[in-house]
Amino acid sequence: MNIILLGPPGAGKGTQAKFLEDRFDIVQLSTGDMLRAAVASGSALGQKAKEIMNAGRLVPDELVIRMISDRIDRPDCKNGFILDGFPRTVPQAEALDGMLAEKGLKLDHVIEMTVEDDALVERITGRYSCAKCGVGYHDLFQLPKVAGVCDNCGGAAFKRRADDNVETVETRLTQYHAQTAPILPYYRSKGVLKAVDGMAAIEDVTRQIEAVLAG
Ligand code: AMP
Numbered sequence: 001m002n003i004i005l006l007g008p009p010g011a012g013k014g015t016q017a018k019f020l021e022d023r024f025d026i027v028q029l030s031t032g033d034m035l036r037a038a039v040a041s042g043s044a045l046g047q048k049a050k051e052i053m054n055a056g057r058l059v060p061d062e063l064v065i066r067m068i069s070d071r072i073d074r075p076d077c078k079n080g081f082i083l084d085g086f087p088r089t090v091p092q093a094e095a096l097d098g099m100l101a102e103k104g105l106k107l108d109h110v111i112e113m114t115v116e117d118d119a120l121v122e123r124i125t126g127r128y129s130c131a132k133c134g135v136g137y138h139d140l141f142q143l144p145k146v147a148g149v150c151d152n153c154g155g156a157a158f159k160r161r162a163d164d165n166v167e168t169v170e171t172r173l174t175q176y177h178a179q180t181a182p183i184l185p186y187y188r189s190k191g192v193l194k195a196v197d198g199m200a201a202i203e204d205v206t207r208q209i210e211a212v213l214a215g
Contacts, residue, residue, distance in 0.1 A: 001026055001080040001213070002105060004087070006183065007113035008176045009169070010120040010127075011198045012205060015136065016113070017084045019206050026080035029071055031064050031088075036161070054162055056171030058088060058179060065095045072103065080108075088180045093187070110187045111212055113198035113205065117173055124169050131157035 001024055005013040017028040035053060038046035045067070049059045068086050071077070087093040100106060115123075126139035132155035137144055144151050150158075163172065187193040196208035 001108045002083075002100075003080070003108060003213075004083045004110045004187075005113060006110060006180075006187075006193075007198055008115060008117070008120055008180075009172045010124040011113040011115045012202065013084045013113060015202060016205060016209055017082045020082050020209070023210075024080065026082060027076050028084055029068060029077075029081045029086070030084040031068060031086040032084075034067055034071065035059060035064075054168070056163055056168035056175065058175055061089055061091045061095070064088075065092060065099075068096075069099045072099070072105070087183060090182055090186055093183050107192060109194065109213060110192045111209060112184060112193060112195040114195055115198040119199060120173060121166065121169050124164050124172075125166055127164060128158050128160045130155045131159045 003020065003026075005017055007013055014028070014030060017030065020026065021028050035046070035049045039050045039053065040046070045063060048063065052059050064086060068083070072081065083096075087096050096107075122140070123138070126141070127136060128139070129136045130150040130153060133150060133153040135150060135152040136142070137158070148156055150156070163169075184193065194212045196205055196212065198205055200208070
């Protein structure tokens, strides 16, 4: 099963993708995670992407398209994948169609997670994760059970993304509305787009997504 999760930054795409990975034995392909790994490794791609990401702008289409096409070819994608953060522009959506056709694959579901902009700023600026296992937390909505200790692995070090600050969030939301939202009519016209209410509690959103996938 091949799925796209669409929605603004902070909509909960990563959280729901993790759930779908476990539930359906498919892999989360987050272009943001891949680019952050490239930045951390200091690769040529990472060096190109770093400043753009820190400013909250979009990395050039051709770079992310090549990155995702190579990633889909890896053996762990054989059961399917969840695209999280890709496509983010109409040219990326068109390139995705082309590459899937070439690879003999198809999209099964495109799910839009809707969330109001005001809620997104609060969600993004408060989020952090365990430096060891990557489990996500939030200053207001999801604190570890024991302060300073990860519930999942017991780790005591936490990290925040370099781009999760108020200034960059505003740019990322502007980019979303200008560049990414135009993808919605693209998929709507193909009849594959379904929306879920991303303002609901995490478990409720999961239930809504399960209903879409079952339907
Ligand atoms: P994310 O983790 O999805 O919020 O992505 C973090 C940053 O990575 C974005 O603000 C962009 O700078 C870059 N990025 C991630 N995915 C894409 C994409 N599909 N196209 C262009 N830039 C991307």
